[in-house]
Amino acid sequence: MKEYLQLMQHVREHGIKKEDRTGTGTLSVFGYQMRFDLQQGFPLVTTKKCHLKSIIHELLWFLKGETNTAYLKQHGVSIWDEWATDEGELGPVYGAQWRSWPAPDGATIDQISQVVEQIKTNPDSRRLIVSAWNPAVLPDSSISPKANAAKGLQALPPCHTMFQFYVLEGKLSCQLYQRSGDVFLGVPFNIASYALLTMMVAQVCDLEPGEFIHTLGDAHLYVNHLEQADTQLSRVPFARPTMHINPQVKDLSAFCFDDFSLQDYQAHPHIKAPVAI
Ligand SMILES: Nc1nc(=O)c2c([nH]1)NC[C@@H]1CN(c3ccc(C(=O)N[C@@H](CCC(=O)O)C(=O)O)cc3)CN21
Numbered sequence: 001m002k003e004y005l006q007l008m009q010h011v012r013e014h015g016i017k018k019e020d021r022t023g024t025g026t027l028s029v030f031g032y033q034m035r036f037d038l039q040q041g042f043p044l045v046t047t048k049k050c051h052l053k054s055i056i057h058e059l060l061w062f063l064k065g066e067t068n069t070a071y072l073k074q075h076g077v078s079i080w081d082e083w084a085t086d087e088g089e090l091g092p093v094y095g096a097q098w099r100s101w102p103a104p105d106g107a108t109i110d111q112i113s114q115v116v117e118q119i120k121t122n123p124d125s126r127r128l129i130v131s132a133w134n135p136a137v138l139p140d141s142s143i144s145p146k147a148n149a150a151k152g153l154q155a156l157p158p159c160h161t162m163f164q165f166y167v168l169e170g171k172l173s174c175q176l177y178q179r180s181g182d183v184f185l186g187v188p189f190n191i192a193s194y195a196l197l198t199m200m201v202a203q204v205c206d207l208e209p210g211e212f213i214h215t216l217g218d219a220h221l222y223v224n225h226l227e228q229a230d231t232q233l234s235r236v237p238f239a240r241p242t243m244h245i246n247p248q249v250k251d252l253s254a255f256c257f258d259d260f261s262l263q264d265y266q267a268h269p270h271i272k273a274p275v276a277i
């Protein structure tokens, strides 16, 4: 995972001090791209142990179209708790926009089913896009994430805002535009999550996985993550692990946690860091 370490090194060296919504302060760069060939192993960061269980459950939760943390809680995943109301509501975040984007006539649009159908029937299309960025439900930035969720708005505007698929020579690639990336905590999750999504969509469309291309807007290291970043930068990455997916699943909505198994994941010890709220 040298690609990830290069991003971290780049932000550490060239990032400029920038204030942010959370009041923490960051080192920030604008615009950065990484490419991961999914035929060369699964891109899970190895310079700190990453909690793949949380990543898989979060992705399955998005795909179920859910926006309440109840499913995550049931599976011991707490990464969204800080932004949710006491009832677990996050407002219409990713799951809602992916699977039930509200149309003007009152109907809802299942962007995920539509894009899978298009990949199968019209693979040369240049319109294979899913967007989570819906200006009608963006939060009011003068109130807290929880207060927004209580009002039926998104607790946080989507960070992974839109992704596009591309089919060439039997391989499926995916490019994500992420408007804002917390390089230490969020980005390792985002890379693994979209790599997995690409593999799952490839399998249900009878394609091989190609590349995952990760394009970042504001890529930042929070100033209270610098020591942790330096520890990581002093470590040498291990070879990538391999992800096995149950080959029998041919419907994107039918995947469950036990359909995934990661092999040969060798990683340096976990590094703790506080999350900026
Ligand atoms: N500041 C910030 N960074 C993020 O990455 C982030 C947000 N806010 N808000 C919304 C979601 C929630 N995500 C999160 C939140 C927490 C962790 C985190 O604390 N990770 C720890 C523990 C992992 C676990 O419990 O499984 C880690 O060491 O990776 C990761 C992603 C990604 N997003």
Ligand SMILES: O=c1ccn([C@H]2C[C@H](O)[C@@H](COP(=O)(O)O)O2)c(=O)[nH]1
Binding pocket: 021, 022, 156, 157, 159, 160, 180, 181, 182, 183, 185, 186, 187, 190, 276
């Ligand atoms: O999937 C995610 C979700 C969130 N983040 C990070 C990026 C920022 O540090 C915060 C969101 O704050 P904004 O002020 O809305 O940009 O969360 C991430 O890296 N990945």
